[in-house]
Amino acid sequence: MSAQMHDGFTRRGLDDIARDMTPAPARQLLATRLARRDFLRLTGLAGGGLMLQFSVGDVRADAHAQASAGNARFAPNAYLQISTSGILIYATQPEAGQGVKTALPMIIAEELDAAWEDVEVRLSGVDAAAFGRQFAGGSTAVPRVWTPMRQAGAVARAMLVEAAAHRWQVPASELRTRDSHVIDASGERRISYMALAEAAARLPVPDAAQVSLKSREDFRLIGQPITGVDNHALVTGQPLFGIDHQLPDLLHAMYVKCPAIGGTVRTANVDEIRALPGVHDAFVIDGNGEVTELMSGVAIVAKDTWAAMRARRSLRVEWDETHAARDTWTQSQSRADELVGAEGAETLADNGDVDAAMAAAAQTVESVYRYAFASHAQLEPQSCTAWYKADGTLEIWASSQTPQRAVENVASALGMDSKAIMLHQVRMGGGFGRRLVNDPVCEAAAISRQVGRPVKLTWTREDDMSHDFLRAGGFHALKGGVDDAGRAIAWQNHFITFSADGKSPVFGGNLSPTEDLGHLIKNFRLTRTQLPWASPCGFWRAPGASVFGFALQSFLHELAVAGGRDHLEFLLEILGEPRWLDPGNTWTLHTGRAADVLKLAAEKAGWGRAMPEGRALGLAFYFSHAAHVAEVAEVSVDDNKRIRVHEVTVVSDVGPIINRSGAENQCEGSVIDGLSAMLGQKLTHERGRVRETNFDRYPLLRMPQAPKVSVHFIESDYPPTGLGEPVLPPVAPAVCNAVFTASGHRIRTLPISEEGFSI
Amino acid sequence: MPTLALTINGRTHEVEDVPADMPLLWVLRDRLGLVGTRGGGGIALGGACPVHGAGSPLRAGAVPARARAGQPITTIEGLASADGSLHALQQAWIDHDVAQCGYCQTGQLMSAAALLARNPDPSDAEIDSAMAGNICRCGTYVRIRRAIHAAAKAGAAANTNTTATGAAS
Numbered sequence: 001m002s003a004q005m006h007d008g009f010t011r012r013g014l015d016d017i018a019r020d021m022t023p024a025p026a027r028q029l030l031a032t033r034l035a036r037r038d039f040l041r042l043t044g045l046a047g048g049g050l051m052l053q054f055s056v057g058d059v060r061a062d063a064h065a066q067a068s069a070g071n072a073r074f075a076p077n078a079y080l081q082i083s084t085s086g087i088l089i090y091a092t093q094p095e096a097g098q099g100v101k102t103a104l105p106m107i108i109a110e111e112l113d114a115a116w117e118d119v120e121v122r123l124s125g126v127d128a129a130a131f132g133r134q135f136a137g138g139s140t141a142v143p144r145v146w147t148p149m150r151q152a153g154a155v156a157r158a159m160l161v162e163a164a165a166h167r168w169q170v171p172a173s174e175l176r177t178r179d180s181h182v183i184d185a186s187g188e189r190r191i192s193y194m195a196l197a198e199a200a201a202r203l204p205v206p207d208a209a210q211v212s213l214k215s216r217e218d219f220r221l222i223g224q225p226i227t228g229v230d231n232h233a234l235v236t237g238q239p240l241f242g243i244d245h246q247l248p249d250l251l252h253a254m255y256v257k258c259p260a261i262g263g264t265v266r267t268a269n270v271d272e273i274r275a276l277p278g279v280h281d282a283f284v285i286d287g288n289g290e291v292t293e294l295m296s297g298v299a300i301v302a303k304d305t306w307a308a309m310r311a312r313r314s315l316r317v318e319w320d321e322t323h324a325a326r327d328t329w330t331q332s333q334s335r336a337d338e339l340v341g342a343e344g345a346e347t348l349a350d351n352g353d354v355d356a357a358m359a360a361a362a363q364t365v366e367s368v369y370r371y372a373f374a375s376h377a378q379l380e381p382q383s384c385t386a387w388y389k390a391d392g393t394l395e396i397w398a399s400s401q402t403p404q405r406a407v408e409n410v411a412s413a414l415g416m417d418s419k420a421i422m423l424h425q426v427r428m429g430g431g432f433g434r435r436l437v438n439d440p441v442c443e444a445a446a447i448s449r450q451v452g453r454p455v456k457l458t459w460t461r462e463d464d465m466s467h468d469f470l471r472a473g474g475f476h477a478l479k480g481g482v483d484d485a486g487r488a489i490a491w492q493n494h495f496i497t498f499s500a501d502g503k504s505p506v507f508g509g510n511l512s513p514t515e516d517l518g519h520l521i522k523n524f525r526l527t528r529t530q531l532p533w534a535s536p537c538g539f540w541r542a543p544g545a546s547v548f549g550f551a552l553q554s555f556l557h558e559l560a561v562a563g564g565r566d567h568l569e570f571l572l573e574i575l576g577e578p579r580w581l582d583p584g585n586t587w588t589l590h591t592g593r594a595a596d597v598l599k600l601a602a603e604k605a606g607w608g609r610a611m612p613e614g615r616a617l618g619l620a621f622y623f624s625h626a627a628h629v630a631e632v633a634e635v636s637v638d639d640n641k642r643i644r645v646h647e648v649t650v651v652s653d654v655g656p657i658i659n660r661s662g663a664e665n666q667c668e669g670s671v672i673d674g675l676s677a678m679l680g681q682k683l684t685h686e687r688g689r690v691r692e693t694n695f696d697r698y699p700l701l702r703m704p705q706a707p708k709v710s711v712h713f714i715e716s717d718y719p720p721t722g723l724g725e726p727v728l729p730p731v732a733p734a735v736c737n738a739v740f741t742a743s744g745h746r747i748r749t750l751p752i753s754e755e756g757f758s759i
Numbered sequence: 760m761p762t763l764a765l766t767i768n769g770r771t772h773e774v775e776d777v778p779a780d781m782p783l784l785w786v787l788r789d790r791l792g793l794v795g796t797r798g799g800g801g802i803a804l805g806g807a808c809p810v811h812g813a814g815s816p817l818r819a820g821a822v823p824a825r826a827r828a829g830q831p832i833t834t835i836e837g838l839a840s841a842d843g844s845l846h847a848l849q850q851a852w853i854d855h856d857v858a859q860c861g862y863c864q865t866g867q868l869m870s871a872a873a874l875l876a877r878n879p880d881p882s883d884a885e886i887d888s889a890m891a892g893n894i895c896r897c898g899t900y901v902r903i904r905r906a907i908h909a910a911a912k913a914g915a916a917a918n919t920n921t922t923a924t925g926a927a928s
């Protein structure tokens with residue numbers, strides 16, 4: 001069926017964000033990087049010292065550069081400064097709790113051989129010309145910067161050694177380094193990097209490709225548990241987040257938009273609002289009709305947040321909803337129910353002969369899996385401080401996962417030259433994909449321009465949940481067949497998703513054949529039908545994978561059970577011989593790495609051990625964001641469908657671990673988040689309006705519900721990749737598979753509260 | 760409207776023009792610049808915003824500031840000693856690298872401090888029930904439990920040392 005076109009508003013830039021998060025084939029990550037003459041540039045530092053300005057090639061730029069034979073464009077991306085007073089490393093990538101502000105500087109400090117205590121880390125400014133790409137999404141930061149950051153540290157170290165060699169009149173090859181010092185062969189002479197900085201700054205910069213990097217056995221810092229660089233400021237309550245930003249003469253604003261996205265202001269009682277206590281101004285903004293930038297709404301500007309909130313209660317707006325979203329979840333569900341028996345409208349893959357294999361199968365199983373739309377619910381409310389100055393320039397303090405794009409968004413929304421906009425990145429109170437889009441930044445900027453004063457915009461929780469970029473809901477009508485030996489021989493998936501334009505699926509609704517593990521089965525068919533959906537969908541932690549994992553990994557277990565097989569054995573058999581799906585491309589599944597994490601998870605959790613009545617283990621695997629992750633959940637279930645998750649064992653292979661503490665924290669948090677989303681989180685729309693707008697109807701997991709989490713890493717020699725997302729997808733299927741084994745109930749709906757389950 | 764006098768972390772602040780229903784949270788953040796107390800933008804469901812009034816936790820997002828006139832209030836900015844030495848919980852939070860985004864953590868610390876003040880050695884179950892009102896969206900619960908136990912132990916050790924020193928002198 002064809003989806004109905006929705007033309008009420010547009011979504012500029014969402015495609016670009018999706019592209020940024022999906023690196024092109026990354027074979028080059030396996031290859032040694034090319035020599036880069038322009039990789040490092042030396043700049044004299046005022047007051048004497050060494051400043052290395054180094055560039056980080058992005059994986060796509062590299063792929064492009066290789067294709068176009070050396071037309072590489074390497075923008076400088078981070079700064080390392082050594083001065084007489086210490087070592088300063090700028091953290092260039094946005095920090096939302098994924099730990100890059102600590103982990104990425106560790107990479108530089110490792111090759112530099114700096115003592116971590118000597119290093120000060122500061123969040124850098126936002127400047128594409130100086131820093132290259134600054135972006136937090138898709139777990140891409142670590143693979144993007146790994147090699148160039150190591151080279152940057154190593155080059156600096158080589159120059160410091162050279163400077164010491166000159167000073168002592170000995171060959172550089174006789175010197176070694178340790179803890180921010182160069183040490184001579186006898187071990188008697190030691191000199192600190194800080195003391196050498198000025199001399200080092202006068203030396204020529206060696207070719208990065210010629211400088212040797214440490215071998216993994218020599219890592220002293222990488223792999224250690226290092227506490228976050230902001231922790232002292234965090235625990236003492238210092239200003240850190242976007243919402244904490246303060247300026248003299250700051251005004252505070254709320255921005256009220258139509259609860260059905262795309263509705264515009266027809267009339268509003270702004271004159272009445274302006275007369276209320278504490279209110280500075282109230283006005284209508286038309287916006288530019290871009291849901292990613294500036295939509296129509298009413299701004300209330302007051303002397304503090306409370307005065308704006310209070311005045312808002314008296315606001316009366318008549319909305320024009322001609323072009324607003326009219327989505328209703330119950331209608332979408334009914335439509336999907338009518339479709340599940342049919343073939344999908346489009347065929348995405350059809351390998352072997354599925355129909356013949358199903359007919360020949362000893363057993364076939366058919367199930368329908370469903371999951372609802374969901375919201376990000378990052379805890380720091382959306383907020384942004386903007387200051388439009390008399391000279392026509394704008395200064396902005398923004399919590400954004402895409403700070404560079406935020407500048408472009410503001411320029412577009414306000415019709416400004418982006419050169420007149422200076423944006424500071426600020427630590428975020430959670431992102432999870434929501435802050436990839438910069439609508440609050442554009443709103444704050446527009447409001448400040450109107451009043452000509454610095455303004456802090458704050459959204460309420462209701463604003464946030466009503467104007468999110470959703471995790472898309474969806475449906476999978478699955479059918480599988482096993483032969484008389486219990487081997488999987490056929491797999492069919494009719495994926496029902498949503499589309500805004502009737503052509504391509506919404507973000508998070510793009511299931512490719514290779515992401516469906518069923519494609520490892522000889523006879524495989526994936527079809528798709530798109531239903532209309534206008535409210536914008538976006539990128540929710542592990543986009544797509546977070547929900548596909550539930551449906552696909554649960555159904556694999558159903559098939560194993562139908563074939564009378566052990567789940568682990570069944571999965572290993574499907575994975576088959578160790579191989580890359582796309583040979584040499586580290587962004588694709590490697591069946592051997594998959595098998596290894598599965599086997600280790602089973603071993604660590606005691607797979608196969610005897611369990612008391614009503615208690616069981618459940619297993620799941622998922623590959624996403626270049627990471628191979630297996631999990632085992634130990635649960636018990638009572639007669640009232642109350643689940644207790646006792647423990648979740650997580651085994652991942654993301655290559656070498658950089659900050660062990662941060663990495664474990666991401667795994668623990670992903671398990672909690674996965675349980676939270678699985679348990680009770682859903683958004684149901686009615687005529688375009690979200691019905692769940694606060695935590696009373698959109699529960700987050702709380703401490704008494706949190707299980708023990710055991711984390712293990714297989715630290716393979718493959719290039720390291722991020723851990724912010726890939727641990728989440730296996731959580732729900734591991735728990736639901738355990739629930740089946742413990743109780744005989746097969747859960748096929750997210751959230752599981754829809755089937756009467758609780759934790 | 761009369762000026763409101765608030766005693767926060769041992770210091771008195773005179774605040775002008777505070778409406779009767781203005782929550783303490785917004786007086787702290789927007790009027791006094793004490794931004795370590797953070798709201799979840801909700802309806803006091805997040806628990807990000809506790810402060811202490813007379814040793815017990817208060818939801819700054821729900822309590823009108825005027826209701827606290829003249830009564831001492833402790834916020835996260837006042838949890839460490841005046842000389843800057845950290846509360847055992849703050850140190851444990853750093854040692855165990857509890858935070859992810861960190862947004863909820865000042866609230867978690869204030870709830871945990873109130874718990875330890877009345878129960879110096881809580882069990883897992885006691886921690887769970889005392890902390891159930893504080894959401895952590897990033898899911899750091901496992902570490903919060905661990906850090907509270909560590910701080911309880913450190914507190915017990917400190918007390919033992921004090922006693923030992925006292926006995927020796």
Ligand code: FES
Nearest residue numbers: 860861863896897
């Ligand atoms: S650390 Fe992010 S909400 Fe708790």
